[in-house]
Amino acid sequence: MAENQKRILEMLSEKKITVEEAEKLLSLTGREDDKGDTTAERVTEQKRKAKYLRVVVEPGPDSQGVHPERVNIRVPVSLIRAGMKFAALIPPQAADEIQEALKDKGVKFDLRNIKDSDIEELIAALGDLEVDVDSGHEKVHVYTE
Amino acid sequence: MNSPPVTMRLILPRQGKRGINLWLPLFIIVPVVAVIAFALFLLLLPLMLIAVVILWRFGWVKLLILSFPAVIGCLSALRGLKVDVNQGRERVLISFS
Numbered sequence: 001m002a003e004n005q006k007r008i009l010e011m012l013s014e015k016k017i018t019v020e021e022a023e024k025l026l027s028l029t030g031r032e033d034d035k036g037d038t039t040a041e042r043v044t045e046q047k048r049k050a051k052y053l054r055v056v057v058e059p060g061p062d063s064q065g066v067h068p069e070r071v072n073i074r075v076p077v078s079l080i081r082a083g084m085k086f087a088a089l090i091p092p093q094a095a096d097e098i099q100e101a102l103k104d105k106g107v108k109f110d111l112r113n114i115k116d117s118d119i120e121e122l123i124a125a126l127g128d129l130e131v132d133v134d135s136g137h138e139k140v141h142v143y144t145e
Numbered sequence: 146m147n148s149p150p151v152t153m154r155l156i157l158p159r160q161g162k163r164g165i166n167l168w169l170p171l172f173i174i175v176p177v178v179a180v181i182a183f184a185l186f187l188l189l190l191p192l193m194l195i196a197v198v199i200l201w202r203f204g205w206v207k208l209l210i211l212s213f214p215a216v217i218g219c220l221s222a223l224r225g226l227k228v229d230v231n232q233g234r235e236r237v238l239i240s241f242s
């Protein structure tokens with residue numbers, strides 16, 4: 001936003017715009033600052049408010065067979081959120097074994113102490129998830145919308 | 146919490162027979178099933194209380210009771226779930242809307 005303001009002041013100094021016009025433009029950029037309503041921020045906000053996790057598998061150009069397989073899966077993020085709460089119900093013995101296995105792989109994650117804020121953070125991070133795999137036989141696309 | 150799904154669409158292939166193609170109005174089925182389940186619950190309540198008292202120390206009853214809200218939450222969040230697998234003329238579709 002400082003870039004826009006700088007440009008406005010440069011135009012004013014070069015007398016390309018009047019003082020009143022500069023004031024109007026500065027107030028508009030100031031309002032954009034407050035709302036945070038730029039295109040890039042809107043896109044980021046939409047990504048962060050992802051509603052569905054999509055998995056799409058389509059046949060690639062090298063796919064063989066008369067009937068190639070097509071897969072289209074849409075999972076609501078709210079279902080992921082609800083499912084994560086089952087982690088608190090894992091029996092202690094099983095939870096310990098899972099924790100040990102995760103620790104061996106270098107993942108320090110306490111399954112029994114998952115908080116709502118952790119789940120929200122994970123879901124917010126899902127908004128940036130995009131996986132594209134093209135193996136020739138098939139194309140796999142995992143994304144959120 | 147999202148509003149629960151109102152309809153369910155199910156398409157399943159069957160070997161050598163005509164496939165299953167169902168459209169289920171959950172907004173009718175679920176209340177009817179809930180009423181029947183509640184009636185059965187009231188009927189079997191004395192037996193269930195005895196079973197709870199006996200099995201409490203094994204921990205499974207506590208797990209079942211605590212998992213009930215999580216199961217209800219999952220079922221309510223099913224709205225929008227769609228699994229669609231197509232291979233030629235065979236199609237598997239499970240969709241909640």
